[in-house]
Amino acid sequence: MKIGIIGGGASGMMAAISAKRKNPQYEVHIFERNEILGRKINATGNGRCNFTNLCFDKNFYFGEERDRILSILEAFSPNDTLDFFNDLGVLYHLKDTYAYPRSEQAATVVDAFTQELNHLGVVLHCNAAVTAVDRTKQGYCLRTEQQNFFFDKIIIASGSKANPKLSGYGDGYLFGKKLGLQIVPVLPALVQLVVANNPLKTAAKTRCYARVTSVIDQQEGDSHKGELQITDYGISGILVFQISRHISKALWEKKRASVLLDFMPEYTKEEVLRLLTKYFYHSRTTSCENVMAGFFHRKVGKVLLKQSGIDGNKKNTTISKKDLEVLLKNIKEMKLTITDTKGFDSAQICQGGISLKEINPQTMESYQYPGLYITGEVLDADGICGGYNLQWAWATGNLAGRNV
Ligand SMILES: Cc1cc2nc3c(=O)[nH]c(=O)nc-3n(C[C@H](O)[C@H](O)[C@H](O)COP(=O)(O)OP(=O)(O)OC[C@H]3O[C@@H](n4cnc5c(N)ncnc54)[C@H](O)[C@@H]3O)c2cc1C
Incomplete structure (x- = not known):
């Protein structure tokens, strides 16, 4: 039996290893467009690869066929991922429930995969972009610029179009479209948000602790706390990434999208008002700006004063109660209109893709094309930040590899 895999990324390498371990007599080939395997993995988790997460909630994953996503994930758990890596000699350590290689180097993961692929005798074709997928009488033909290769079964593991510089080419959607597979619109997810007339601009390059809440057509949605990067x-x-897939979808649907920022999420509104009242009427401080510097990064404090129409140089004790109310509103509920995302070039992942209606969730095999399997991010499934997208890649790759 000859198996051809398009893509030497997370799910493709996992599929190859799983197939070869179960059926050592199989001839398994990986075709990778880049000169190296796992280029995207190398960039994950800021180069440290947050490869899974022990905290699971079904609401952490999205896609039109959520039940199918969950049943696929059940077949290969985060603990299975830890065992898999331990078996390859990759020790892990946990930060809270987030799992990383103990070396804190994503390259450790790619190296371990490469060694195992070589050990198992998987045939690696790097710098080999598959340009077309054709059905033949016996199976499938994968075309590359140099040569046509014939296989009994194939696996499309070519990833999404997120981040083209890191191998987000999006070829899998074209293969799927050509084969007549249903494709859910592909949009950026886990991505930065563009703010209309950005009032925070003068505080650019600062970070602060905040809560962000999505608002779509006046409806408040997901809310996350953490380090906001202005x-x-x-x-x-990360807190912005977590709500970005909903905003991205809303903008694509031509809905109005905004976010509410809370710059002091650890305090209630009443507590913030009490603190403002205490320190603004404190005679030791010289100006409004200096009071705010005790609360926020100075640049953020200046923005909040400006947005509230308060002169930062004004003597703080002379500020009116009404001004404090406006300031309070901006600190706890600053509303920013979102006009766009930073797009596929900057996105970590994509939402949408080849519909899971096309796939048998027990095997990852296409219903329309027996012998064709599809794995990873090219499918219509996306997870929140925190190791959930790689877990999807491992789970789908393992399932396809075991069943191919
Ligand atoms: C900056 C960044 C950070 C991230 N951090 C994390 C993280 O910490 N944790 C997490 O869970 N997820 C993270 N992700 C997401 C995660 O990397 C992906 O979800 C995962 O790699 C998807 O696996 P895949 O196998 O579907 O695709 P990929 O890993 O992208 O692999 C697809 C492979 O197919 C190849 N290919 C494409 N077209 C062809 C073709 N025509 N012929 C041959 N080869 C082809 C590509 O070159 C690529 O190597 C991050 C993503 C980015 C961009």
Whole structure:
């Protein structure tokens, strides 16, 4: 039996190892467009690879066929991932429930995969972009610029179009479309947000602790706390990434999207008002700006004063109660209109993709094309930040490899 895998990324390498371990007599080939395997893995988790997460909640994953996503994930748990890596000699350590290689180097993961693929005798074709997938009488033909290769079964593991510089080419959608598979619109997810007339611009390059809540057509949605990164175009940081897939979808659906920022999420509104009252009417401080510097990064404090129409140089004790109310509103509920995301170039992942209606969730095999399997991010499934997308890649790759 000859198996051809398109893509030497997370799910493709996992599929190859799983197939070969179960059926050592199989001839398994991986075709990778880059000169190296696992380029995207090398960039994950800021180069440290947050490869899974022990905390699971079904609401952490999205896609039109959520039940199928969950049943696929059940077949290969985060503990299975830890065991898999331990078996390859990759020790892990946990930060809270987030798992990383103990070396804190994503390259450890790619190296371990490469060694195991070589050990198992998987045939690696690097710098080999598959340009077309054709059905033949016996199986499938994978075309590359140099040569056509014939296989009994194939696995499409070519990833999404997120981050083209890191191998987000999106070829899998084209293969799927050509084969007539249903594709759910592909949009950026886990991505930075662009703010209209960004009022935070003068505080660009600062970070602060905040809560961000999505608001779509006046409806408040997901809310996350954490480190907010302020940029010249808008907002970034993991808390922003976590709500970005909903905003991205809403903008694509031509809905109105905004976010509410709470710059002091650890305090209630009443507590913040009490603190403002205490320190603004404190005679030792010289100006409004200096009071705010005790609460926030000085640049953020200045923005909050400006947005509230308060002169930062004004003597703080002369500020009116009404001004404090406006300031309080900006600190606890600053509303920012979102006009766009930073797009596929900056996105960590994509939402949408080949519909899971096309796939048998027990095997990852296409219903329309027996012998064709699909894995990873090219499918319509996306997870929140925190190791959940790699877990999807491992789970789908393992399932396809075991069943191919
Ligand atoms: C900056 C960044 C950080 C991230 N951090 C994390 C993290 O910490 N934790 C987490 O869980 N997820 C993270 N992700 C997401 C995670 O990397 C992906 O979800 C995962 O790699 C998807 O696996 P995959 O196998 O579907 O695709 P990929 O890993 O992208 O692999 C697809 C492979 O197919 C190859 N390919 C494409 N087209 C062809 C073709 N025509 N012929 C041959 N080869 C082809 C590509 O070159 C690529 O190597 C991050 C993503 C990015 C961009």
